[in-house]
Amino acid sequence: MNAAAILHPLAALLLAPLLPGVINRVKARMAGREGPPLLQLYYDLWKLLRKGAVYSRTTTWVFRAGPRLNFVCLLVALLILPLGRVPAAVSFAGDLVLLAYLLGLARFATVAAALDTGSSFEGMGASREVQFALFTEPALLIGMAALAHASGDLSLTGIYADWPAALMPAMALLGSGFFILFLAENCRIPVDDPATHLELTMIHEVMVLDHGNVDYAFILWGSALKLWVVGALLVGLFPAAATGCPLLDLAVGFLWLVVLAILTGLVESVMARVRLLRVPQLLVGAGVLSTLGLLLTFW
Amino acid sequence: MNAIETLLIALVLTNLVLLGASRLHNAIRIVALQGIGLGVLPILAHHGGMLWAAVLLGAGSALIKGLLFPAMLRRALRETHGHREMEPFIGFNLSLLCGVGALALSFWLGARLPLPWPPVADLLVPAGLFTVWTGLFMIVARRKAITQVLGFIVLENGIFTLGIVLVEAMPLLVELGVLLDIFVAVFVMGIIVFNINREFDHINTDQLAALREDAP
Numbered sequence: 001m002n003a004a005a006i007l008h009p010l011a012a013l014l015l016a017p018l019l020p021g022v023i024n025r026v027k028a029r030m031a032g033r034e035g036p037p038l039l040q041l042y043y044d045l046w047k048l049l050r051k052g053a054v055y056s057r058t059t060t061w062v063f064r065a066g067p068r069l070n071f072v073c074l075l076v077a078l079l080i081l082p083l084g085r086v087p088a089a090v091s092f093a094g095d096l097v098l099l100a101y102l103l104g105l106a107r108f109a110t111v112a113a114a115l116d117t118g119s120s121f122e123g124m125g126a127s128r129e130v131q132f133a134l135f136t137e138p139a140l141l142i143g144m145a146a147l148a149h150a151s152g153d154l155s156l157t158g159i160y161a162d163w164p165a166a167l168m169p170a171m172a173l174l175g176s177g178f179f180i181l182f183l184a185e186n187c188r189i190p191v192d193d194p195a196t197h198l199e200l201t202m203i204h205e206v207m208v209l210d211h212g213n214v215d216y217a218f219i220l221w222g223s224a225l226k227l228w229v230v231g232a233l234l235v236g237l238f239p240a241a242a243t244g245c246p247l248l249d250l251a252v253g254f255l256w257l258v259v260l261a262i263l264t265g266l267v268e269s270v271m272a273r274v275r276l277l278r279v280p281q282l283l284v285g286a287g288v289l290s291t292l293g294l295l296l297t298f299w
Numbered sequence: 300m301n302a303i304e305t306l307l308i309a310l311v312l313t314n315l316v317l318l319g320a321s322r323l324h325n326a327i328r329i330v331a332l333q334g335i336g337l338g339v340l341p342i343l344a345h346h347g348g349m350l351w352a353a354v355l356l357g358a359g360s361a362l363i364k365g366l367l368f369p370a371m372l373r374r375a376l377r378e379t380h381g382h383r384e385m386e387p388f389i390g391f392n393l394s395l396l397c398g399v400g401a402l403a404l405s406f407w408l409g410a411r412l413p414l415p416w417p418p419v420a421d422l423l424v425p426a427g428l429f430t431v432w433t434g435l436f437m438i439v440a441r442r443k444a445i446t447q448v449l450g451f452i453v454l455e456n457g458i459f460t461l462g463i464v465l466v467e468a469m470p471l472l473v474e475l476g477v478l479l480d481i482f483v484a485v486f487v488m489g490i491i492v493f494n495i496n497r498e499f500d501h502i503n504t505d506q507l508a509a510l511r512e513d514a515p
Contacts, residue, residue: 281319
């Protein structure tokens with residue numbers, strides 16, 4: 001591992017809070033408002049990190065471990081994750097399965113912490129989160145299988161090392177499948193509304209209601225990192241040539257992430273949330289797109 | 300990857316959307332889109348001579364399936380004042396999963412099916428088979444008579460796609476004859492849907508079993 005390899009996780013840690021800022025700014029502009037500053041999440045994090053924490057007597061160490069474990073899982077995921085043409089810091093055959101498990105463990109930590117509060121309300125959110133994960137995980141793994149087969153490599157860095165132009169339609173299908181996954185995993189609009197405070201429809205927000213201050217800062221930072229992590233899976237499918245200079249590759253990758261954030265903001269501005277009962281159908285649709293991509297790569 | 304393959308992938312995608320569509324109006328629109336897209340296929344697939352035949356076939360097919368059928372079905376839907384939803388026997392998620400299974404099967408079969416000569420595009424046979432199965436599935440797994448008419452049209456779309464493989468062997472007259480048959484069939488079905496509705500206040504075909512003599 002060299003110094004350039006650690007560049008991507010470091011950049012992600014520092015730049016990820018910018019992505020929700022971009023999304024919110026685009027949404028505000030589409031609605032004709034000025035919107036919060038781009039750096040709003042940094043201000044929030046700075047404010048929250050300086051505060052102490054308050055814990056309910058009902059909760060145990062599970063509640064405290066939740067946000068930390070979630071954050072650490074995403075950090076480790078960043079170590080094995082390439083961004084565009086930037087290779088990952090650590091790479092080995094089969095690390096794509098580790099990535100799926102890390103995302104699963106991060107989710108488990110959040111869900112366990114929500115259940116630990118003893119609030120039936122948070123349990124409801126946890127149940128929804130796990131139910132929808134049931135549909136997103138097969139779609140992710142089938143999509144990764146398609147990419148692995150197309151590139152003939154079992155490591156994420158190998159998969160994303162080159163842009164497979166020959167497989168254009170399959171890549172477009174996988175890309176649209178991954179975009180639905182990206183929106184679902186990050187609790188964006190067709191699946192979940194990050195701005196809502198209407199209790200009956202919330203998924204992610206409801207699970208973190210009891211966390212405060214430092215814990216909440218790590219939750220916010222963690223969800224920004226998750227935008228980056230799942231977004232990086234999609235950015236690898238976008239056309240970009242490897243320049244050889246890691247700093248330039250990183251800049252191109254980050255630019256694509258910002259484009260993705262703008263796209264997400266546009267989707268959120270023009271679409272309504274789907275009914276909760278219809279969400280599984282949307283996610284099965286993502287799985288179908290991945291499967292079709294897989295079949296086309298085999299063809 | 301050329302235009303034909305892109306068109307065929309779009310065909311497969313519209314089939315999948317149909318399996319998950321819950322509103323009849325959407326389903327009619329998608330089938331119309333499929334018909335128009337398939338009208339382009341013979342023109343793209345043809346090579347060497349008889350361009351006018353391919354254009355005639357494509358234009359006729361697009362006209363009938365893209366404009367005439369949807370208009371008739373919309374009229375039938377308006378006349379019946381029924382629920383505008385599908386009312387499936389098999390749920391939408393399960394339908395989509397069945398669709399994925401059928402898709403894998405048609406890819407597997409498409410690679411093994413012996414053809415008299417190589418098709419113009421590798422995807423032609425799997426996409427055609429999958430469209431046929433989507434049509435059959437819609438006829439079997441949906442309750443409304445209108446959905447079954449739609450399934451019938453989709454089935455014909457699949458046969459049409461498979462027929463492109465034989466575009467040089469099959470005379471134009473046969474294709475046009477098939478198109479005419481379908482037209483008459485859909486016309487008759489449209490009238491029957493209207494009459495069933497006038498007689499029984501609904502167009503749910505599963506209730507037709509009550510017409511048997513030994514029924515209680």
